[in-house]
Amino acid sequence: MINYKQFHYFWAVAKAGSIVKASRQLHLTPQTISGQIAILEASLGVSLFRKVGRGIELTETGELALTYADDIFQTGNALEETLRAGSKERSRLFRVGISDAVPKSIAYRLLAPAMSLAEPIKIICREGKLESLLGELAIHRLDLVLSDRPMPSEIDIKGRSQQLLECGVSFFAVSGLVQSSALVFPQHLSNTPLLVPGEDSAVRKRLMSWLNTLRMQPQIVGEFDDSALMRAFGQAGVGIFCAPSIIADEVIAQHNVIKIGETDQVTERFYAISVERRANHPAVVAVNMTSSKIS
Incomplete structure (x- = not known):
């Protein structure tokens, strides 16, 4: 199993661009960080960095590892923020992904029922390609995705697509x-x-x-x-x-x-796509139940 403390050091160095900069951010010595990354590389049997002049750069394997590290630690940060928030604050967040094929005014009309709930919500909208948004939905970083098509059958996500309009x-x-x-x-x-x-x-x-x-x-x-x-x-x-x-x-x-x-x-x-763990979110329920009345 990966040592996640060592993996975090790798991620910090990759994002900072150098061991020295990462050591300042982590309040550790450069020797400690380089030593821990060396142990990580030895345990995995790969090289994550290579020397270039006086600096270092990611290897091809390091680039791949960084994509996973981004997901792991960004999700961890989101989890920490969610857990630190009170239960009332957690229930107020409504995170929506909007496919770039959906016109902005249509998106607003589809989401309007969620903004009229008795308990006010804070909506967070992200826009992008459907495949990317569905990936965010799968790891519960989004509560709902609005799209101009249902969830593709070839994507292995247990979800529900409801036509709204x-x-x-x-x-x-x-x-x-x-x-x-x-x-x-x-x-x-x-x-x-x-x-x-x-x-x-x-x-x-x-x-x-x-x-x-x-x-x-x-x-x-x-x-x-x-x-x-x-x-x-x-x-x-x-x-x-x-x-x-x-x-x-x-x-x-x-x-x-x-x-x-x-x-x-x-x-x-236009469709609302959600997963089982978010199906009971009050805002998701509101969008799915009332958007068919849009005119």
Whole structure:
């Protein structure tokens, strides 16, 4: 079994960049730290650092070990903070991961029920790729993940995916981009610059299938993982873009664009993903039970 005190010394040196800097932070002598790391390397049968000039750098094995050390000690710090907090403070924390494919205003609408609980909560939001957020959920560093897709079946996490919302999509553009008002939607989309969600977005496949069925051939001039960035390019006149119809008025007002059409043949879906140990969290229950009423 790894000696975690020695492993902590390794982590401190790797983060500080030198044994001397780490020794100052840990209030130990450099000789003590280097000696303990040498014992750790001998017990594992690997080299974690190599000498480079007067300094040291991580070996390939050391780089790998550092990723695990980050998870171990960051989780340990979070555990210490949680245990030191009173029971009331622990119950108030609601840690949410939001996939970057979920529009910010949709995320707020989905989470709003949790903000209206009788017992006020403190919400902590993290944004990122779904796979990374699910990893955080699996080790209980998040209570809930909002995504545009359910949990992938190939991910070995015992969790629950609940669809909270489904709506059609609307298409928007700056007024000068759509040349003929005589065209009937969706004819506007043919041979016109179009901005589309990135390949990681669940709606991307449904959108492209719909366009193919209509035999529309837009000029795809941009792909975006972040919906807010796609709308910014659309506002600049780069191309037509789509967004959930439920936030159409907001998109028009915020980006000074016009809506050129909408369809329910392409839908956006949003899910709350949770694990068993967090299923009874009051905020998780509130989101799962009432978000279907969003309009």
